[in-house]
Amino acid sequence: MSSAPALVPVASPPRSSPPWLPTPLLVSQYPMLAHLHSCTSMKQLHQMHANAITSGAIFDNFVASRILSFSALSPYGSLSYARLLFSRLRKPDTFTFNTLLRAYVCGPDPLNAVLFYIDVLNSSALHRPDNHCFALLLKACSEAPSLSLGVMVHAQAIKFGWSSLVSVQNFLVHMYASCGDIGLAKLAFNGIEECDDASVNMMLGGFLKCGCFEGARQLFDEMSERDGITWSVMINGLVQRSRFKEGLEFFRRMLEEKVEPNESVLVNVLNACAHLGAMEQGMWVERYLKGKSIRFSVRVGTALVDMYLKCGCVEKAYEIFARMEEKNVLAWTAMIGGLAINGRGEEALQLFSQMEMEGVSPNDVTFIGVLNACSHAGLVDDGVKYFSSMTEVYGIEPNVQHYCCLVDLYGRCGMLHQAEEVIKKMPMKPNSAVWGALLNSCRIHGNSLLGEVVGKKLIELESNNSGRYVLLSNIYAANGRWENVAELRRVMKERGVTKLPGSSFIDLKGHVYEFVAGDNVHPQSKEIYVMLSVMMKKLMQAGYKANTGEALLGMDEEEKETAVSYHSEKLALAFGLINTEPGTTIRITKNLRVCSDCHTATKMLSKIYDRVFVVRDRGRFHHFKDGICSCNDFW
C-alpha cells in the first residue's frame, strides 16, 4: 500500500451546512428563512412555524417546504411533527410533498415513505406525483428492501406516466437489483433507451446490496467508464457487506488507476482496516491525508481513531484524537469503547468524564463502551452506578445490549447469581447475546452446572451457531466431562453444524495474510513450520504443557497436541517472527476467541522472544508482554 502512486492533490471537500438549513442564497430571497438558522430548540421551531402562519408566509410552498425540511431533518423537530405540519398546508405542491418524502426515506424506516404516499394519494391532496417522487419511493423500497412494495411503486410510476424517464428507470434497476431480483433488474436495465452516468452505478449498487458479488465484479469489469462514484459504490458496498479484503483490493486498484478517493471511500477503507486489523494500510491512509494536508473531518478522524484502537494501537489513537479539531459524541464514543476493548478501563472512564466536562452528551452507544470498560476492568460497583445513571441522569432507556453488558459485568467477576437475577428482572426478553454473556462467565469461573443449563438453552435458541456448542463443549472439557463432550459432538454431527474454522490475519508491509489451522498454502509454508517447531521446542524448555481442553473433539491426546500446535494463531505468530525485525510488535487478528492453549503459549513466547504481541480476538484485545497478558487471563 505504501508504494501506491503519488496522486494529484485536491482540496478537502467543502464543508457544507446541514441539509435542513437553507443556503445563504435562499435566505436572501426569503428573509423569513433566516430564523431557521437560529433555531436551536423545538420550542423555537414551533414559534417559527406559528409566525409563518400568522404572516401568511406558510402559503408560499417554497417557504413551507423549507420549514418542513427543517422540522423533519434537524435535531429540533421530528418526522411526525413534519407530517402534522404538512397536513395543515392548504395546497401543498409536489415539491413540498417530495421534501417530506425525502425525509421519510432518510429516516429510520424508509418504507414509511410509501405509506405516506398512499395516505396522501387517498386524501387527494396531491394532484399528480412527479418523477422525483417515484425516484424517492423506489429508493425507499431498495433500502428496506421490499420487492412487493417496489413492484407496486413501479405500477404507480407507469400509471402516472413516469416509467420511461431515465431518472426513474435508474431507480427501478436499483430497486430490483437491491431486492435480489437480478432478472427483473436486467430487464429494466435493458429497457433504458439512453443510459446516463448513473444507470450502471445504480445496477452495481443493487448487486452489492443483495449480496450478488460475482455479478457486481463482472459488471464492474465490463464497465467502459468508471467515475469516482463507481469506485465509491464498489468499495463502500463491499465493506458494508463485510467483504473487507475485497474492498481493500478495489481501493488499491482505484489508486493504481489514479482516481482520487473521496471522504466516504477513505472512511470505508479505514473501516475495512479496522475489521481486518490491517494497521499498515490504515497508516497509509493517514499518511495520504497528511500528504494532501486534508484536515481531519470528524468522520475521517473518528474512523482513524477507531482503526487504531481496533488494531490495538492505543497511543496512535490518542494522538489522532488529540489532533481532531471537532469532536462529537461519535468520536468520544469510538475512543471510550476502543479503550475498553483494549483493557484500559480506567482511562475509558476518565475520558467519559472529560467528555462531559466539554459539554458533549453521551448517547446509548457511549454507555455500551462505558459498561464494557467497567466489566473488563472488574469495576462492578462503578458499572452498576453508570447503568442506573443512564435513566436517572441522562434519560437514556437501557436496551437489551446494555442489559447484556450488565450481565457480563456481574458474571465476569464471578457474581453469577446477580447476573442471573438481571436476566430474570430485565424488562425485555433476553436475547442470545445476554445468555451468551452468562455462558461465557460460567466458562471463566468453571461453573459447569449453570453453564450446562445456559448452554443448552442457547443451543436451543440458536441451533445453527457452532460457537455455542463449542463453548459448552469447552466447559464440559474443562471439567473432565468427556462423555458429555462426545454427546455434544454427536448432536452437532446429527444437525449438520460444523465448527467455524478459526483463522488469523496478520498485516505485514501493507499485505494482509490469512492463516487457517494446519494450512500449508502459504509460499513460506515450509519455513513457517520449521519456525513453529523451534518455537515449540523453546516453549517446552520453558515448561509449557499443551492445553488440549479446547481442542477438537474425539482425538487422542497426542493428536490433540499436534492440532493445537498448528492453530492459525501460532502459524501467524511464526510467520510474523520470521518476517519482522527483532523487537517489532506483531499484531494478529482472529475471527474467533483465543483458545486457552494459544493464550498460554503466546504469553510465554512474548517473554522468550522479548516481543510485544497484540492479538485481537472476537471480543477484545490481548496485549502480550514479558509473559503476561493485559486481559489478566479473563476473556
Next chain:
DNA sequence: GTAGGGTTAG
C-alpha cells in the same frame, strides 16, 4: 425557484 448514484460509531 428543485432533489439522482456512494456516506452514520459498538
